[in-house]
Amino acid sequence: MASAAAGSSAAVPFWRAAGMTYITYSNICASLVRSCLKEPYKSEAASREKVHFAISKWADGKPEKPTVRSDSPEE
Amino acid sequence: MYRQAPRLLIRALDGGRGGRLIGRAFSTDVPAASVEDSAFVEAWKKVAPNLEPPKTPLSFMRPRPPTPSSIPSKLTVNFVLPYQSEISNKEVDMVIVPATTGQMGVLPGHVATIAELKPGVLSVHDGNEVTKYVVSSGFAFIHANSIADIVAVEAVPVDRIDPSLVQKGLADFTQKLSSATTDLEKAEAQIGVDVHSALNAALSG
Numbered sequence: 001m002a003s004a005a006a007g008s009s010a011a012v013p014f015w016r017a018a019g020m021t022y023i024t025y026s027n028i029c030a031s032l033v034r035s036c037l038k039e040p041y042k043s044e045a046a047s048r049e050k051v052h053f054a055i056s057k058w059a060d061g062k063p064e065k066p067t068v069r070s071d072s073p074e075e
Numbered sequence: 076m077y078r079q080a081p082r083l084l085i086r087a088l089d090g091g092r093g094g095r096l097i098g099r100a101f102s103t104d105v106p107a108a109s110v111e112d113s114a115f116v117e118a119w120k121k122v123a124p125n126l127e128p129p130k131t132p133l134s135f136m137r138p139r140p141p142t143p144s145s146i147p148s149k150l151t152v153n154f155v156l157p158y159q160s161e162i163s164n165k166e167v168d169m170v171i172v173p174a175t176t177g178q179m180g181v182l183p184g185h186v187a188t189i190a191e192l193k194p195g196v197l198s199v200h201d202g203n204e205v206t207k208y209v210v211s212s213g214f215a216f217i218h219a220n221s222i223a224d225i226v227a228v229e230a231v232p233v234d235r236i237d238p239s240l241v242q243k244g245l246a247d248f249t250q251k252l253s254s255a256t257t258d259l260e261k262a263e264a265q266i267g268v269d270v271h272s273a274l275n276a277a278l279s280g
Contacts, residue, residue: 014265017258018262020262034242036236036237037236038235041231
């Protein structure tokens with residue numbers, strides 16, 4: 001990926017220069033737009049921001065107990 | 076011995092095929108791509124006339140739809156979000172997409188383009204009616220046969236935006252931008268300012 005030293009061809013967008021990926025940028029834009037919605041739509045949109053995932057670290061070739069994370073949008 | 080034949084043949088042909096592809100005309104001039112690779116099949120039959128030629132990746136791909144010789148009168152638009160399909164196969168006169176290079180108007184017969192979208196207003200024009208959506212970010216793929224596929228992460232009709240929240244957000248992020256220290260904070264604040272000013276422009280424009 002393009003590093004800060006722009007030896008490559010295109011001018012990188014400011015978020016890429018700051019080390020952010022496109023997906024992060026896109027998700028931030030989307031959550032900002034969602035936060036500016038009027039009321040009934042805003043609560044429907046809040047459900048779209050929830051993430052639910054389980055992480056399990058592996059040690060010595062065996063999985064440890066997974067931690068389940070469920071993040072709802074909170075700054 | 077014959078087991079290796081397809082692998083060696085494909086490798087031998089790749090140079091020829093690759094070279095020819097580079098010299099090819101633009102997609103607007105090319106007819107629909109053929110499904111079978113005739114050069115490969117001929118070469119195979121010379122080497123192994125009794126064996127069925129194996130399928131090459133080209134035969135698994137659906138052929139590119141043909142570009143009509145005359146410009147169609149309407150543009151077919153597909154506008155999708157991750158959770159629903161806003162517009163599906165609708166024939167319209169024009170769409171204006173908020174590309175990073177500026178507002179881009181797409182008419183039927185537009186050259187094939189891939190455009191990255193910035194936060195802004197997408198307007199769909201059909202006769203006298205105009206439907207406007209605020210798009211957070213995404214991509215617009217315009218194909219040579221006048222079909223436009225627009226994908227966005229979040230898009231809402233303009234009347235669902237709350238103006239007071241937009242003003243408050245804009246003030247917040249402008250303040251954060253001036254007080255930001257690290258590169259990442261500056262980038263986030265800049266994104267906030269960009270999005271909120273685009274929403275502001277959408278409400279007033």
